[in-house]
Amino acid sequence: MIQLIEEGRLVPVVGQDLLTVPESTGHKLLYPFLATKLAEYLEVSTDDLPDGAELNEIACRYLKDNRGKPQEIYAALKTVWAEAASLPVPEPLLQLADIRPIKLFVSTTFDSSLARAINERRFGGNPKTIVLAHSPNETEDIPGNLADLGAPVVYQLMGKLSAIPAYAVTQEDVVEFFHSLQSDTRRPKQLFHELTSRSLLMLGTRLSGWLTSFLMRMSKNQRLSSDDKTDYVADDTVANDRNLVLFLERFSSATKIYRDADPVAFVSELHQRWTEQHPATALADTLQSERLLSARELEPGAVFLSYASQDRSVVEQLKEALDRGGVDVFFDKEQLQGGDKWLPKLERNIHECSLFVPLISNNTSTPERRYFKYEWNQALVEAKQALSEEIFLFPVLIDDTKLPAEFRDCQSMMLRNGSPTREFVERVKQLQRKYREARLGAT
Numbered sequence: 170m171i172q173l174i175e176e177g178r179l180v181p182v183v184g185q186d187l188l189t190v191p192e193s194t195g196h197k198l199l200y201p202f203l204a205t206k207l208a209e210y211l212e213v214s215t216d217d218l219p220d221g222a223e224l225n226e227i228a229c230r231y232l233k234d235n236r237g238k239p240q241e242i243y244a245a246l247k248t249v250w251a252e253a254a255s256l257p258v259p260e261p262l263l264q265l266a267d268i269r270p271i272k273l274f275v276s277t278t279f280d281s282s283l284a285r286a287i288n289e290r291r292f293g294g295n296p297k298t299i300v301l302a303h304s305p306n307e308t309e310d311i312p313g314n315l316a317d318l319g320a321p322v323v324y325q326l327m328g329k330l331s332a333i334p335a336y337a338v339t340q341e342d343v344v345e346f347f348h349s350l351q352s353d354t355r356r357p358k359q360l361f362h363e364l365t366s367r368s369l370l371m372l373g374t375r376l377s378g379w380l381t382s383f384l385m386r387m388s389k390n391q392r393l394s395s396d397d398k399t400d401y402v403a404d405d406t407v408a409n410d411r412n413l414v415l416f417l418e419r420f421s422s423a424t425k426i427y428r429d430a431d432p433v434a435f436v437s438e439l440h441q442r443w444t445e446q447h448p449a450t451a452l453a454d455t456l457q458s459e460r461l462l463s464a465r466e467l468e469p470g471a472v473f474l475s476y477a478s479q480d481r482s483v484v485e486q487l488k489e490a491l492d493r494g495g496v497d498v499f500f501d502k503e504q505l506q507g508g509d510k511w512l513p514k515l516e517r518n519i520h521e522c523s524l525f526v527p528l529i530s531n532n533t534s535t536p537e538r539r540y541f542k543y544e545w546n547q548a549l550v551e552a553k554q555a556l557s558e559e560i561f562l563f564p565v566l567i568d569d570t571k572l573p574a575e576f577r578d579c580q581s582m583m584l585r586n587g588s589p590t591r592e593f594v595e596r597v598k599q600l601q602r603k604y605r606e607a608r609l610g611a612t
Contacts, residue, residue, distance in 0.1 A: 243338065272321050273322050276327075279329055308356070311363060476527075483587035524601055529565065560580055
């Protein structure tokens, strides 16, 4: 398993059994704590709550006893979470965050604890982690190849805490989420593409036997009996399900089930072994991350190059040619779009650039959500505020792709095979100079 981690080929699937909160007598799990607080808020009895399904039971009792609207439960839970959000980040999550080669985490919980742990241990508390969430009505997907993002990703498979029913609280919700995840139109395709080449480490998800099997099947993209990769399970719910264990032994013999350690103990030992084999790397990794993130700031009046990650080598050539021509260029090489504050920074960078150059290629002709599309949309908004005599949008085609409809009224240029030409450099240089003369008073 440690070798898989070193190669970036292991994905933890983190469940509620890793979310602990401190008590005077030790620790307890966060979700039963939330269920108790929710019951108090909704004035529902907490007698005889089923272990591992406390929130579901509170929701069912509220709907039965009070005939309330389901939407009220989600808004109430968000209110209750405000108190829990001030609790310390669970130690097992901090230990996982310390294992820095892990870049993709899947969560089956709706809270923000996992992202908080990664931000605390890897970024000094700054919100740099990319947080994405699935829901039956709106699908978020990983925006491109994981290796190109430059920041860790937390994908919340069962939704993200909200005042509306966009996350799973009841058992019915979980069924709806899994049904949506198997839909051709609503499943996060890039996420499952990344999972196909990586082993899962199931940690205290409390998913039922068949849901666990379905998730493992979706991540393989083929029958469970194919032994192309090994998944690992440290989950009491699975280990205690004799029928599921027998099923996996017969039809997924490569799956390793740990029966002698609970998820918290398992993560603690994994963290200890990793630390023993990889000492004194945390500080260096943190400094490197901070240097990369600081490089994303744009100098006012620079030219903004927007591109699909697959075209990065082409964009590097264009930037080198523009640099030689004396053009100030903003080139977000790492495309670090992590955390809750990436959008304001993107808006500021585009607002302050002199020229927005979208690189048009076959790689940008995709219906999937990609970060360059956020850049395009923001640039189109900015273009409407530009001076009438300014050219703010300057699309460049680097293959035989047609110019997108939103850019058809713009001046554009074709660069065969993406090779920079003298004409291209001179035109960009001219447009940047005009902007600075008009806006910045530069000569």
